[in-house]
Amino acid sequence: MFPNMVTGWERIEFRSMTIAFVVLCFSFLILLQRRKSKLPPGPKALPFLGNLHQLDSKNLVKSLKELSDKYGPVYTIYLGSRPNVVLYGYKAVKEALVEQAENFSGRGEFPAVHRFTQGNGIAFSNGEKWKNLRRFALVTLRNFGMGKRSIEERIQEEAQFMLEEFRNTKQKTFDPTFFLSRAVSNVICSIVFGHRFDYEDKRFLSLLELINDNFLVISSAWGRFYNIFPGIMNYLPGTHNRIFTNFEKIKTFVLENVRDHEKTFQPECPRDFIDCFLIKMQKENGNPMSSFNIETLVMTTHNLFFGGTETVSTTLRYGLLILMKYPDITEKAQQEIDKVIGRNRCPTVEDRSKMPYTDAVIHEIQRFTSIIPLSLPHSVIRDTQFRGHHLPKGTNVIPVLSSVHNDPEKFKQPQIFNPDNFLDENNRFKNNDAFMPFSTGKRICLGEGLARMELFLFFTTFLQNFNFKPTVHPDEIDLSPSISGVGNVPASYQLIAVPR
Template sequence: MLPNVVTGWERIEFRSMTIGFVILCVSFLMFLKKKKGKLPPGPKPLPLLGNLHQLDTKDLVKSLKELNNKYGPVFTIYLGPRPNVILYGYQAVREALVEQAEDFSGRGEFPAFHNFTQGNGIAFSNGEKWKLLRRFALVTLRNFGMGKRSVEERIQEEAQFMLEEFRNTKQKPFDPTFFLSRAVSNVICSIVFGNRLEYEDKRFLSLLHLINDNFQVVSSGWGTLYNTFPGIMNHLPGPHHRIFKNLVKLKQFVLENVTDHEKTFQPDCPRDFIDCFLIKIQKEKGNPTSSFNMETLVMTSLNLFFGGTETVSTTLRYGILILIKYPDITEKVHQEIDKVIGRNRCPTVEDRSKMPYTDAVIHEIQRFTSIISLNLPHAVIRDTQFRSYYLPKGTNVLPVITSVHNDTEKFKDPQTFNPENFLDENNRFKNNEAFMPFSTGKRICLGEGLARMEIFIFLTTFLQNLTFKPTVPPDEIDLTPSISGVGNVPPIYQLRVIPR
């Protein structure tokens, strides 16, 4: 009897172990399923390729609009094997980046730049490093009345230099691209490096060509392909290789500036952003885990140089094209400038509050053009519940800024350029919560205040003194971007300037 009894207990124990093992397996599979997440719906991806075959890499915004029509404001596309959650329209973007700001505060994968920066600098860092660098940069830029002149004075001075360059064209047709980028870049150069560069400086012009080229390549289909298949694209020929060659040259320029600063550095008398960063490095010298070191200094300075040059100059270039297409709108701006500022003094930031129509036109330029059309990718920093979906930590999220600016619930006839989007019934300036050219939430552009100041002072100074004239009839001007990807690149054009 005893052996049978023992055998019976063994059978019971074995069955219990089997049931326990099955429960453990099911639990583990449920855990894996949970970790995979419940991503939003989207087109079925192909192995390895993802949804790339369903996207127009030359016009990603158009492709995403078509997918939004089918799948709604929150959907998933696969770029290669990696899922990307797309946020389309004002409501979805606001819910994520504002209402769940902390959850969506990570920087997503963007190999075209991350493979170069290696997570250093402000734009492509994450975690505590990003928070510390961003806080430091915000405080430093905010306090940058340090030294002898305020930021506003620097912009006013540069606007006058630019006016002289425009006048020197003698009313002949010219492409404004590098006229504008030299002026805008000199503002950020004076803040970061402590000095402006002469417009005739060939190296300066070469650097601006590198920045402009990178913005175009990254926004093109080649940039999309690289960000999707970086490992493969590293071994294939194409213009995407210029991204890294250009960045190496830009980094060398920054390194030389940092080296020069170290030779003349005086901790008790900081001249610019680099000096302030060097002071911070000295203070944290004994901290082996400090985020303040030479590599983060170089990459942060490069971030500011690149970002502070291309986006504002591209906005101005696109804005001037719009103004020459709509001379009636431009004439109203001329009239308001003459009424509020006159012809005998420089425009100031304080003038903006007294110029509702001009302010509305500038806002409408930024809305209509959506220079950073897709935003840089965000990532959720932890497992996140969003609406009825579950996004695992690290999931890439792409907020489509163009879709916010084209939201029909927030803007009347958004495909048309109309300053009345920012005017009330009494023609007073009216803000709109769906205005997000600098993004929104935790990752909002830290140079927003500087950029707004530059766009207003540059444009009003130009229009105070000059009349922009097209080289073709205004109704033949096409405002369609020449490239539409991460950024909207304006078409190439020429214009003439006539003194007022």
């Protein structure tokens, strides 16, 4: 009756042809991009999805290892339509981040965080803004005692508060997560905000929950999918949306603290990091190109607050789990603590040089856990030649730090927890240039010195005063991360703190 009407079958056929044409075009574009840029070889990518079908959503590090076994230490994967050059193993990571440090100094795309930071703050900025903010932060933190005795005393004080919290558990089981994050966070809070918070402060506890939740969500499959498909995920319901509501609540807290500082600060007598930033803003007032404004202040403070809380507290939490699994190692460290420090004074940073075994145990905890297994994404800031390949400016780079820590050429039996990795034949502490828990090169964590001091003082203080008992037999303790993405997160557990 209607000769020009398209039948249902014809519509289906037309739709199928359209899809096939789009698939063909996408595949051709990927092939063209690879040929034009001469990126390292890698697995074939699917249209739209890229190489997602070859990546384990629960254990991305394992998938990257399997691809490295096939394609070598430098290869390309597509996360969606975006190419990422993966660096696997000590030699590849060192060659890029150390030997070509400047070329690989860019911050790669990280949509889940960029939506919030908009390229402000230290961790996720680039170019001159990043250089200016990082230089300022390093000088300011150093002036406020990072690596000096004043910070050491703050950590010692916080460790004593923690001991009291452990005693108050009365040898009952408890989850150490927020016990540890409160102490660690208070150290960075005293530097950034000028004061610590009471452990029962409900707003402080709420902020720690937000930080912990964001670390979990960003490391989960929801966070990974957002980073790959931000345009689509912005319109979809799901757990990933908590990232942004959490960030906004933390931002509000930081901004309120900044406003309070503005009302009371005296330029001639800065009290903390925020005051110093406000002084810098005053000096550069009127300069339209200045990197110092209220937005970069809030985001830089947020970066320090977030980064200075979660990674160290997660390392402590993972470390206690490891120490409970290996009581012989724990006992040996405690014997050294008793010999060098005793039980009647607080540990000091000076003690570390006299305690090679304890120092080796702490380094091995960091190596074994690789809390940030993939580093944060890097990018090349200019067209770069690397191992015979051409990486165009802006190419995303994924340095797999856990692969450095598990490189069999640098560590014997790397899958086994063994403090001997950091001891020489005379049982003296031995550095290893494949130790990169804070990354390496231009983007190395600016809080490395503070974190190393915290880990030593907290671990030694805890072991000096308590034995930590698991709720299961040590052989049953599983050290596998419950989530392995942006972060390696240990499974939830409970323990018993028994005074020594």
